[in-house]
Amino acid sequence: MSTLTAVDNLVARPPTTVVTTTAEFKQNKEEWEGLLSDLNERLEEATNEGKPKHIALHRKRGQLPARERIQLLLDEDSPFLELCALAGYGQEDMTVGGSIVAGIGLVSGVLCIVSATVPTLFGGAMNEASVLKSGRIHQIAMENRLPTITLTQSAGANLQQQFRVFHRGGAGFRNQALQSKAQIPSCCVVFGSSTAGGAYQPGMSDYVIMVRKQAQVYLGGPPLVQMATGEITDSESLGGADMHSRVSGVSDQLANDEYDAIRKAREWMANLNWDTKGQLPLRHLTGQYEEPHYDPEELLGIVSANIRLPFDATEVILRLVDGSRFTTFKPNYGGNLVCGWGFIQGIPVGIIANNNVIFTQEANKATQFIQLCNIKNTPLIYLQNITGFMVGKQYEEEGIIKAGSRFINAVSNSEVPAITIVMGASYGAGNYAMSGRAYNPRFLFSWPNSRCSVMGSEQLAGVLDIVMRQGAKRAGVKIDEELAEQRKQLFQLSVEAESDVYYTSARLLDDGIIDPRNTRTVLGYCLNAIYSNKVQGGNIYGVSRM
Template sequence: MTKLSSYINPQGQDFQANREQMLAQLKQVRDIEAFCISTEQEKQSRYHKKNMLLPRERLQHLVDAGAPFIELSSLAGYKMDDDKDGSGAGGGCIAGIGYVSGVRCLVKVDNYAVKGGTVSVSGMEKNLRLQQIAIENKLPFITLAQSGGANLAYATKIFAPGGRSFANQARMSALGIPQITVVHGSATAGGAYQPGLSDYVIMVKKQASMYLAGPPLLKAATGEIATEEALGGAEMHIREPGSSEYLADNDRDAIAMAREILAMTGQNFRQNQSQGQSQATYAEPDFSPEELLGIVPAETKTPYDAREIIARLSDGSQYLEFKADWDAQTLCGHIKLGGLPCGVIANNGPITAKGASKAAQFIQLCQQSQIPLLFLHNTTGFMVGTESEQSGIIKHGSKMIQAVANATVPKISIVIGGSYGAGNYAMCGRGFDPRFIFAWPNSKTSVMGGAQAGKVLRIVTEAKMKATGEVDNNKLDQLEQGTCAMIEQGAGAIPCSARLWDDGIIDPRHTRSLLIELFDICHQADKQELAQNHFGVARF
């Protein structure tokens, strides 16, 4: 393998300008997250008086202190639907991959302190994504539940696709993926089936409740009058129907029980995970991760060499490039991340016919050797023009898309710049189901650039106007400028992450450590053997 050199000047004016812009964009993300946390903390005294922990306090009690935790989709639903002030970012829950009693698992905590933890359209989509991650990576799933349920204002959008979450739970149980739910508060209607479909249920005494219809709905529907405790209280569920296995005195006690259950039932997962790369030795890159802040130009049209990124990600800055002299704009090569081999595909420009062919061949070779793939997005898309069409860009681009779609090795995407048009598909964007996809704060994802979209609509509209003999340049200017602004506004990292087009926005400096953890998750999942059966575990 070749040891990569670096040609950037970290003290240079351009580098410093790039760095300042990246930090400013990162601050926007962190400010949104901080605002959500402060909104939650405003309720602290109210809930502490009730001896209840806030959602993030529950999370801290659940996960192992000092162990890695990868938060997922922290901006889901930001300023979408009825989230006017941005405090609803996260879709009503806090979620991520962490360690509980030494077992790596997926954790979801209902954020009841903000808008009652009600589930919006984005919250429903986030939950489905969390389940997909758990299934693909064979991760035990722990839920700390206390939610107002579905936001009825969006019931017509949530109801049908939301049913998939229950089907997923049943299938996860049948696959042998343990599900533990702590019911801290109310679990009503569909929310009651979430713990009901879990393998282990813990309820908090005199605090938790589960029922298909609460006292008001029950009275309206049947005329029956019942107290909340008699209808769905924790002690009733323990003693009468057996809908819960464990009764806890308070939040802390319930979370301690969840940790004990996973410690006992997660032995097979822990044993496999302990054989991972935590014991491996490997060289760090020759260059500081701090320099990742200033490599990508603040001006998106300014080119740069993606090898500068690779040099700060790969073990020992080593890189074995594939077909280095056959198309310079699509980079393919082998690296190691945390001691594990990895194939990397990156962009130094648009994807040409040759670049697509090279990438398709490289992907198939990695599939043959069972080497996972890393995609570093920064492309305006496929090259267009007469020469490109005559070179077979459609045919060769289709080959690359075929290879990306059908490769079964783990695929992880990092959007480090622009990801436009079919280039997003060819580089394994969200629609191609990468195992994980994260974005840098400067990233943009869209069908095309705003300026190009504006010009396209102007040209099409102007042609229609000419056909009628009435060309209105003011209207054309407004159309072009308005379209450009709309596309650019929706293409940024924050709105894309709000739509769950990625699993979160990350600090570029953390990219290597994140990738090492993610590829280890994939590696362990491929080794993990689950005790499957035809049906999920039934509660008797």
Template sequence: MTVLASALDVTGPEYAAHRSAMLDKLAALEAEHAKAVAGGGEKYTARHRARGKLLARERVELLVDPDTPFLELSPLAAWGSDYAVGASIVTGIGVIEGVECLITANDPTVRGGASNPWTLKKALRANEIAHANRLPVVSLVESGGADLPSQKEIFIPGGGLFRDLTRLSAAGIPTVAVVFGNSTAGGAYVPGMSDHVIMVKDRAKVFLGGPPLVKMATGEESDDESLGGAEMHARVSGLADYFAVDELDALRQARRVVSRLNWRTVADRSGGVEPPLYDQDELLGIVPGDLKVPFDPREVIARVVDGSDFDEFKPLYGASLATGWARLHGYPVGVLANARGVLFSEESQKAAQFIQLANQRDIPLVFLHNTTGYMVGREYEQGGIIKHGAMMINAVSNSRVPHLSVLLGASYGAGHYGMCGRAYDPRFLFAWPSAKSAVMGPQQLAGVLSIVARAAAAAKGQPYDEETDAGLRAMVEQQIEAESLPMFLSGRLYDDGVIDPRDTRTVLGMCLSVVHGAPVEGARGGFGVFRM
């Protein structure tokens, strides 16, 4: 039998403590998400509504098919920075007329929808997802262009947005722009480089330079409507393919455009969908509040995969990494899950073999992180931990099947790399509120700095100040702890969002559906040199 038997005691005090800690983290997360939803705040939201306009998320809600989920991406972008949480843009994946699409929507309540450095990073990540997974792109545009005070961080890399639109089109991936308001300066190239363009009467204003800039540059007197209004672009310039009488009409026309794309995917569920045997609500009580306390990732797997059926690969070898085959929402997956934190040589070799097998069979891989990294020490260095860890990282780097990563607990050091962290281009990467990620744990990092400082003082024959050392260690521990938390990392787009553990199966199912929009083909070689 390959159905997992759960040993989780949902009536015990440990489960209650873990659940309570997770719920506290979820409450804090919800408060930060609320800031993104609030956009520019009550004043600017009221002004926007007074103009008869819908909010960004309302536009998205009306665009997607009724009663279908919208997987919002990077909602905490810019968290901890000088810019508004959410980075003045909504990005995500939704279903329009039965077609999975990548949707972006400027939030005009935040500085008129102007793009800041985090807006750019978030939009570029959305385009990357669209290209990798062959998702049609629908842009809901209302932006005053670049946030001028921060232009030095936007102008040079910002051209990548327009490059991406043309590359998507060249790859046969449809792009649709719906213009609700200003689309100025560089923003004018979003409709200019999209395959299909819809503009709203008396609202859309698309021009490279508005009347003040035209006056300064040429001396010409002009007005918004004759310079870049929707009717002018529909009747004179030809930039607008469709002319909408209002926002609702524009969204209706956008849905019609998508319905006429004749868009087909290669998605295929060769098996039925069977729910897990265990309640997904129980995922709240699995990960301890203290990540030094181990937990069995099979308890997570049992509540995520179809039928809780997990066919484990090499269960008696390399026991601190669980690997095996399963189905998730009907899609075959290979799962790698850290069982006891540390990765040894055996786990590294096991992972490399498993990844190669997944590539031979064209099966996507799911990585569930809870690792402190690769084992250190004389015995392990002599045993070849470097070359074996490199073997695992080599396999991850050159694997061609889609990778989906979820940070459950710790994800430290090179173990983060071996488990397909952000630098290794997973198609999607999400984190639980319990996750932490850094070069190493706060205490270890502070301790290393202390040892180095002590050695430096001894080499100079100087006394070592223990009081200063204690203060330095406390400061460093506090800094590294803060910088390893999921909201901090998500704010920098090191993941695609921090999710409620109970949503893990749904989120992964949506991602698997998306990645099957493009052919799933594994590497048949080309893994580089495995050092034996």
């Protein structure tokens, strides 16, 4: 924390209405303890790199586990924002994390994407979750203009999932070509055998480092070569690091061991002379910003673990922004939507947060606010806790569709970067309007209490039950009430399972599940990444029904 700036002194700090001694506050904290314990257990599971005997054998060969490779690569004091840690969680034939560890960290002072295949899990073979996760990581690198370092040791595609991996997996090579064309540097460090599709990872990278007597890169190993051509050869002469460094030229640097390879990767990054296109504010670079005046620990008492219970989004914002200073926009209009400006780690942001369902006023307010943020080149943060837009005859007559369409139009055409945090419900068109995954926010994270679907499970099951009954009435068919109730309950259970945060995170509908108390830190790190590229707004208007 540093001294106040002139700007800080001009910005008001709204008073909090939170009372930490109430029974409700204490109950919320107790419920969150269970949710966070569950989250930590699952994240711990995601750090598993295989059976102990496989890891022991790996080490015996002079090789390091994936997470140790990353730790050695990163700067000593660098945080590491791991992304999509629970990809594939709970899915049959998948590995938690997709056999890839990936995230954002500092290497030789440069903020970059670092990813590593996990060779002690099925030889680092790529499954369906791996393909989806790799695609998302590449998107983050491209949008934010982050250099990439990939630590590779992979058996290529998991052949048992060939249909699910082969077709979409091929896009990974195209992505690398597009990254190189966009002049976003890529380095691949090959630590062990990387075959077939795994061979194209170094082949498509800008710069390649291979470890002597460990790295082997070939399209087909000795058995395949013998079957295809009759040629008999050994792995080292066919595709060893020494051959690729001296004969084929696939390797740009030959490392003596894994430590030397990591040192050479850090040296490569240091020599990039990398300049970001965005300019972070001076107050961020100098550390001249306040920590929140109101304790972020209080978020666990403010927000209920039960998403059906409302909470004041302003109280959340006051525990995220610098000094708990927040300038509200139209505070007396469209009160179910909170809009305003503040700073996070000295970086200016516009914040849009839900207090409840969206009416016409809320939609109009958001549309204007998004326009203002584009004019000011200010990144947007969406804090989702939304059941959707209001329905009913009165609201249709008022033009809720027109207002909602303008809102979604603005979100879709907004050119300033957006970060979305799902901190409760995320249902229906409310998910769209609040920059859900389909609207391409730069980053999207969820709290472990959150749920996302077309609507709540009870409402959705009820709607389908009404439709079924209306259809049966028109057809003159008598309903078997017992069977109808069973079907309704089974469907409701299915919707509840599919809207669960771990279900959606496993399918990469977010970039990770985070502890609410870490939200400010995550936002600050993401904003740093965003400013690696130019931050500029633009015209948000398409054709809109007025």
